[in-house]
Amino acid sequence: MATAAALVGLAIVLALLVAPEDADQGISQRIFYFHVPIALTAYAAFGWGAWKALLLLWKREERYDLESYVAIHQGTIFGALTLATGSIWAKASWGKWWVWDSNQLVLFLVLFLFYSAYFMLRFSIEEGPRRENVSAVYALFGVALIPVSFFAIRLAEDFIHPTTFTRDGPQMTGTMFFTFCVCWVSISMLAYALYRVELLGKRLDSNLRELREALS
Amino acid sequence: MNYLADVTALARKDLRLELRARDTLPAMLLFVLSTLVVFHFALPSGADEVAAQGLLWVALVFTALLGLARAWAPEREDGALEGLVLAPCDRSAIWLGKSAAVFLFLVAIELVALPAFALFFSPLDAGAVLGVLLADVGICAVGTLLAAMAAASRTRELILPLLFLPLAIPLVVGGVGASVSTDPGRYLAFLGLYDAVFAILCWASFEYVVSE
Amino acid sequence: MIRARAVEKRYGRRRALRPLDFELERGGFLVVTGANGSGKTTLLRLIAGLAAPTGGELDVASDRGGLGYVGHEPLLYRDLTALENLDLYGRLYRVPERRERAGMLLERFGLWDVRAERVASYSRGMVQRLALCRALLHDPELLVLDEPFTALDAEGAGLLDRWLGELAGSATVILTTHDPERVEPLATLRLALA
Numbered sequence: 001m002a003t004a005a006a007l008v009g010l011a012i013v014l015a016l017l018v019a020p021e022d023a024d025q026g027i028s029q030r031i032f033y034f035h036v037p038i039a040l041t042a043y044a045a046f047g048w049g050a051w052k053a054l055l056l057l058w059k060r061e062e063r064y065d066l067e068s069y070v071a072i073h074q075g076t077i078f079g080a081l082t083l084a085t086g087s088i089w090a091k092a093s094w095g096k097w098w099v100w101d102s103n104q105l106v107l108f109l110v111l112f113l114f115y116s117a118y119f120m121l122r123f124s125i126e127e128g129p130r131r132e133n134v135s136a137v138y139a140l141f142g143v144a145l146i147p148v149s150f151f152a153i154r155l156a157e158d159f160i161h162p163t164t165f166t167r168d169g170p171q172m173t174g175t176m177f178f179t180f181c182v183c184w185v186s187i188s189m190l191a192y193a194l195y196r197v198e199l200l201g202k203r204l205d206s207n208l209r210e211l212r213e214a215l216s
Numbered sequence: 217m218n219y220l221a222d223v224t225a226l227a228r229k230d231l232r233l234e235l236r237a238r239d240t241l242p243a244m245l246l247f248v249l250s251t252l253v254v255f256h257f258a259l260p261s262g263a264d265e266v267a268a269q270g271l272l273w274v275a276l277v278f279t280a281l282l283g284l285a286r287a288w289a290p291e292r293e294d295g296a297l298e299g300l301v302l303a304p305c306d307r308s309a310i311w312l313g314k315s316a317a318v319f320l321f322l323v324a325i326e327l328v329a330l331p332a333f334a335l336f337f338s339p340l341d342a343g344a345v346l347g348v349l350l351a352d353v354g355i356c357a358v359g360t361l362l363a364a365m366a367a368a369s370r371t372r373e374l375i376l377p378l379l380f381l382p383l384a385i386p387l388v389v390g391g392v393g394a395s396v397s398t399d400p401g402r403y404l405a406f407l408g409l410y411d412a413v414f415a416i417l418c419w420a421s422f423e424y425v426v427s428e
Numbered sequence: 429m430i431r432a433r434a435v436e437k438r439y440g441r442r443r444a445l446r447p448l449d450f451e452l453e454r455g456g457f458l459v460v461t462g463a464n465g466s467g468k469t470t471l472l473r474l475i476a477g478l479a480a481p482t483g484g485e486l487d488v489a490s491d492r493g494g495l496g497y498v499g500h501e502p503l504l505y506r507d508l509t510a511l512e513n514l515d516l517y518g519r520l521y522r523v524p525e526r527r528e529r530a531g532m533l534l535e536r537f538g539l540w541d542v543r544a545e546r547v548a549s550y551s552r553g554m555v556q557r558l559a560l561c562r563a564l565l566h567d568p569e570l571l572v573l574d575e576p577f578t579a580l581d582a583e584g585a586g587l588l589d590r591w592l593g594e595l596a597g598s599a600t601v602i603l604t605t606h607d608p609e610r611v612e613p614l615a616t617l618r619l620a621l622a
Binding site for chain 3: 218221222225226229232233236237290293294295296298299300301302303304305428
């Protein structure tokens with residue numbers, strides 16, 4: 001956890017001060033160093049959650065349910081951060097807090113809605129195998145939705161509104177690329193650390209409850 | 217062969233139930249027509265035909281939601297779903313039979329709704345109609361499974377739209393695209409892709425939604 | 429036919445069935461008694477395969493096609509007639525000559541006259557009788573009955589008594605009841621859940 005925090009600190013320094021300013025977009029481009037890794041981490045978390053869900057349905061070991069849930073929880077948090085950083089970037093670039101032009105951002109909006117419903121679904125079902133099964137199936141639907149939605153949003157470009165500009169991913173020089181990698185690694189580590197911490201916390205919680213019950 | 221016989225028996229059961237109760241279909245019909253009239257007032261004058269086409273899809277999605285909310289109602293009363301789960305048939309057959317019935321209901325509604333739309337707003341071409349049919353498959357496949365999930369939840373009717381709408385977004389894109397674009401082929405192919413991916417997913421995972 | 433070793437069931441934090449051991453041979457008749465909430469229904473649902481145990485081992489030597497279940501709910505479609513309900517289940521269970529078998533059962537349980545009326549119009553006792561017909565339709569080798577006598581009237585109870593008597597030895601029966609004396613002569617194994 002400490003290593004992750006230190007790396008994130010280093011990443012912030014690098015991104016804000018060291019990396020050379022991008023010619024086209026100026027300071028707003030710096031947010032990409034965080035926005036993209038956060039988005040990638042969210043995807044990874046959702047994928048991890050779906051993998052654990054598949055293992056639950058296949059192997060039927062109870063621990064996979066919690067692991068899947070925590071992964072999706074982290075993914076949703078990072079998804080929200082993606083939307084937030086994306087919004088900041090939009091404001092910095094075009095003066096509006098939201099634009100429909102970024103396919104990635106729109107995709108995250110759809111996914112955010114989807115995974116928010118995951119929690120509502122999960123906590124409206126009584127604890128037990130039914131809740132585990134339904135959560136797992138829904139998590140699998142999520143990863144199927146990611147590519148399908150992506151294509152849909154791409155297709156929708158034709159009739160939603162024509163893009164008034166093209167946005168290239170930043171052309172990165174050596175230092176920029178290095179900064180990007182550091183950010184990516186640090187954020188991934190942070191996510192993983194948070195995942196482990198939350199998982200541990202929830203496991204301790206349930207062990208404590210069992211102990212209390214056994215004693216009463 | 218047995219599998220198809222099971223699916224048919226189950227779908228016929230749903231058709232018979234609806235013919236007898238006659239509550240869901242008339243409600244869906246009235247809802248879609250009322251919605252179209254609301255749209256007339258909701259569209260500012262000068263709004264082009266394309267916008268109206270988009271609204272057709274909104275009407276269809278929400279009408280489908282109305283029907284889906286009631287899809288598993290007969291099984292919930294008196295625990296009939298457990299009776300089906302106990303039977304030696306494949307659990308996915310339960311899903312397929314129910315989806316097929318819901319599909320037929322939706323198409324029946326559209327036989328009235330689409331001409332009504334053409335009358336109120338603008339005519340629909342073959343691309344649009346094909347888009348509607350393909351999207352119906354996706355709506356029924358995914359919607360039936362999600363409705364079964366919602367039935368297991370405490371908040372039932374409340375949660376079904378939340379589960380359904382994000383998954384319906386690609387269908388709306390495909391459908392509107394097929395209606396509006398000069399080259400509907402791409403959109404129709406996309407709808408087919410959605411149907412294939414999610415139908416397989418539903419078919420494989422329904423077992424887990426209804427079992428403990 | 430059934431072997432249970434330390435079988436238990438919990439739903440999250442709630443324990444529904446304490447660890448249980450027993451063995452029931454083929455053709456046996458098990459009577460389960462116990463106060464409300466002691467886990468009788470949970471045990472029967474585990475045996476029927478409607479739920480899976482969270483601890484221990486449960487072996488049931490019968491697949492879904494050989495199992496007949498009557499629970500607290502009738503598992504029927506209210507807006508269909510008795511004949512239509514049995515026809516559906518007969519198809520799903522691949523019952524040979526399902527129409528004849530359904531007819532025979534409806535007659536045995538006194539429902540022949542109302543066979544073409546919707547279940548919604550039946551009294552509670554009639555619904556329970558139809559539920560029994562549904563469970564017996566495919567001539568199951570394992571019959572799992574959760575308080576079958578509770579909803580039945582005197583005549584219905586008598587019909588069930590007779591049927592159970594005929595079954596004794598050929599099918600395996602598990603039954604919960606608040607009135608164990610009624611089935612005492614048939615019982616080969618008794619379990620009292622705490």
